[in-house]
Amino acid sequence: MTIYFEDLSPGDTATFGAYEVTESEILDFATQYDPQWFHTDPERAETESIYGGLIASGWHTAAMTMRMIVDHHLEDAMALGALGVDDLRWPEPVFPGETLTVETEITETRTSESRPDRGIVKTFSRTVNQSGDTKMEMTSIVLYARRAE
Amino acid sequence: MTIYFEDLSPGDTATFGAYEVTESEILDFATQYDPQWFHTDPERAETESIYGGLIASGWHTAAMTMRMIVDHHLEDAMALGALGVDDLRWPEPVFPGETLTVETEITETRTSESRPDRGIVKTFSRTVNQSGDTKMEMTSIVLYARRAE
Numbered sequence: 001m002t003i004y005f006e007d008l009s010p011g012d013t014a015t016f017g018a019y020e021v022t023e024s025e026i027l028d029f030a031t032q033y034d035p036q037w038f039h040t041d042p043e044r045a046e047t048e049s050i051y052g053g054l055i056a057s058g059w060h061t062a063a064m065t066m067r068m069i070v071d072h073h074l075e076d077a078m079a080l081g082a083l084g085v086d087d088l089r090w091p092e093p094v095f096p097g098e099t100l101t102v103e104t105e106i107t108e109t110r111t112s113e114s115r116p117d118r119g120i121v122k123t124f125s126r127t128v129n130q131s132g133d134t135k136m137e138m139t140s141i142v143l144y145a146r147r148a149e
Numbered sequence: 150m151t152i153y154f155e156d157l158s159p160g161d162t163a164t165f166g167a168y169e170v171t172e173s174e175i176l177d178f179a180t181q182y183d184p185q186w187f188h189t190d191p192e193r194a195e196t197e198s199i200y201g202g203l204i205a206s207g208w209h210t211a212a213m214t215m216r217m218i219v220d221h222h223l224e225d226a227m228a229l230g231a232l233g234v235d236d237l238r239w240p241e242p243v244f245p246g247e248t249l250t251v252e253t254e255i256t257e258t259r260t261s262e263s264r265p266d267r268g269i270v271k272t273f274s275r276t277v278n279q280s281g282d283t284k285m286e287m288t289s290i291v292l293y294a295r296r297a298e
Contacts (some may be wrong), residue, residue, distance in 0.1 A: 033212035035219055036228065045188055050229055059212050060232050079185065080199055082207050084238035090231060091251050112196035 001075040005119030005144035011107045017063065017068030021056060023096035039073040055093035061100075061136050062088070065127045068102045078145035080118065088138040098129040107139065111146065119144050151215035152226040154258065154268030156292035161255040166217030170205060172245035178209040180211050204242035208275065210249075210285050214276045216268070218249045229267065237287040247278040256288065 023042065030039030034057035038049045045054040056064075094100070096143035108122040121144055172191065179188030183206035187198045194203040205213075243249070257271040270293055276285040 029212075033216045035216075036223055038230070043207070055230070056216070059208065059215050063178075063212070064206050065183045067184075072194065074185055079241065081187065081204070082239060084236070085234070086237070087233070088237055093230065125244035 001076065003073060003144075005111070005121065008106055008109055008121050008144065009106055009136045010106050013102060013104065014072065015103045016072040017100065017102045019064045019068055019100040021052060021064065021094055021096055021098045024095075026054060026056045026060065026096055029063070030057050033057065034059055034065055046098060049050045049058060050055050051093050051095075055095060057138070058090040061090065061094050061127060062138075063100070064094075064100055065125065067103055067137060068100070069104070070127070072102070080096075080145055082145040083120070083143060084138040085141065091134050092138050094129070094135050098135075100127055100129060100135065111134070117146050117148075152222060152268065152293075154188045154227070154260070157255055157258055157270050157293065158217040159255050159257055162253065164250060165221040165251045165288055166249065166251045168213045168217055170218050170245055170247045170249060171244055172203060175203060175205045175209065175243075175245055182201070182206065183208055192228040195237070200242050200244075201242060204244060207239040207285070210211065210243050210276060211238065211287075212252065213243075213249060214285060218253070218274070221251070221285065225274060229294055232269070232290045234290065235288040237285070239285050240279070240283050243278070247284075247293050249276055249278060249284065251276055261292075266295050267296075268295050 027040060038055060039044045039057045042054045100124055104123050104125045106121060107124050110120055112118040112120060121142050122139055124139050126134055128134055163285055176189060187194045187204060188206045191203045251274055252274050253274045255270060255272050261267040261269060270291050272290055273288050275283055277283055
């Protein structure tokens with residue numbers, strides 16, 4: 001079933017995904033996009049980092065979260081693109097060997113004033129590990145198509 | 150020179166980077182992390198997308214921006230990690246063939262109350278293309294080490 005703006009309501013929740021974080025993927029992402037030593041040098045991270053070991057780039061955590069969101073429902077959704085994200089936070093770093101899951105709740109929906117064929121959906125999401133520790137939070141602002149009348 | 154918290158002040162500005170966005174990199178990133186068709190299917194994007202062609206994932210734009218920030222100054226900085234990002238916005242999508250540059254301005258610095266050996270630096274950044282069009286804006290919140298007394 002294709003999901004349009006009308007199918008989404010404040011209060012809707014979902015929990016999904018089981019993304020296994022590997023050291024090699026952390027290194028690959030960070031080498032290309034965030035080559036700070038605590039993301040790219042496991043030995044130095046273990047001895048010098050305030051986190052006690054190699055951690056994923058926060059942008060990598062966001063990217064892994066996005067992949068779970070797309071796999072869960074965006075493939076079938078009339079999402080037209082994201083306008084932005086509010087209050088993106090990384091309360092704890094992500095380590096190799098963790099498994100990430102996403103919890104979402106729609107917080108607001110409104111039709112576009114300038115484009116009545118579109119609507120805007122705000123969703124709060126939390127990315128947690130297998131122990132329930134919160135690794136990332138954000139509120140995304142996404143444009144959806146409305147059903148033709 | 151190593152950059153500590155004390156070396157950063159509100160009002161400091163910088164402009165740097167020249168990241169050439171390719172279709173193949175857009176496809177690689179999106180296939181792995183954001184496989185929505187308007188990021189992964191150039192033909193469908195050209196005929197069906199509201200943007201008129203393939204566009205980069207917003208998270209890819211953030212990752213490319215991060216790479217420019219690291220190359221510009223974080224390699225030599227005592228940055229300890231990011232706490233989060235406020236007001237992340239993608240006012241226009243990024244297309245293949247564009248060249249991205251980053252403009253930054255430090256907006257706030259304050260020492261940590263709980264950890265006096267650390268400080269927090271807020272930086273507004275704007276990612277623009279070769280024509281000066283704004284593609285992304287955000288305010289990052291980053292933890293820095295303070296100099297030992």
